[in-house]
Amino acid sequence: TQLLEQSPQFLSIQEGENLTVYCNSSSVFSSLQWYRQEPGEGPVLLVTVVTGGEVKKLKRLTFQFGDARKDSSLHITAAQPGDTGLYLCAGEFKGGGADGLTFGKGTHLIIQP
C-alpha cells in the first residue's frame, strides 16, 4: 500500500494569515488531488494536478505539484473562517487502475475570526 504523509496534522491560525500544508510520498504520483471536507459532509474536490511542477490557483488557494511528482503543497493566502475544514490529498500512483485513490490522513485547519 502506498503512503501519503500530510503535514501538519492540525493547524489553527488567525484570520488574515497565510499558511501552507504539505503532502508527501516516496512514490511517484500519476496524478494528485486535493479535497476539502467540512464537518458532517463528504470530501469535495478542489483541484487535480497531473504535470510535475504544475501550479494551479483557485482564488486564494495555490496548489503546487513537485517536479518529481512525489509531493504537493497547498498555500492559502489571507485565510478566512470559511476556509476551516479538513484538507485531504489523494494520489493515484503509476500503474493504478480503477482501484480507488490513496488518501492522506488530512490536515485539520481552523481559521479563527
Next chain:
Amino acid sequence: DVKVTQSSRYLVKRTGEKVFLECVQDMDHENMFWYRQDPGLGLRLIYFSYDVKMKEKGDIPEGYSVSREKKERFSLILESASTNQTSMYLCASSLTATNEKLLFGSGTQLSVL
C-alpha cells in the same frame, strides 16, 4: 444537480445485526467506491466496483460485502455488525476507470452498540 446520495446520515445498530448501507448516483458513472473514515486513520477503501455485478476488494474488506445489481446503486453490507465497525462510511463515484475525480456522498455515521 448531480450527486451521490447515501440513504442514511446516522444509523445506530446492535452488535450482530445485519446492516445495509445504500448509495445511489445519478451521473451514469462507471466506478463506485465505499470508504470508511476514522480519526487518525483517514479514509480507507473497503470495496469498489467498476461495472454492474463486478466488485473488487479494497484495503480493508474483512467483515464487509457489497452488491451492485444496477449501475446507479452500490450497497455495502455488514453481515454481522461489530463495535469496531463504528465509523463514518463514505460512498463515492467516478466517471471512468482512471479515478479522475471522486464525487462523494455526505456520509453515514454508523454506531454499533
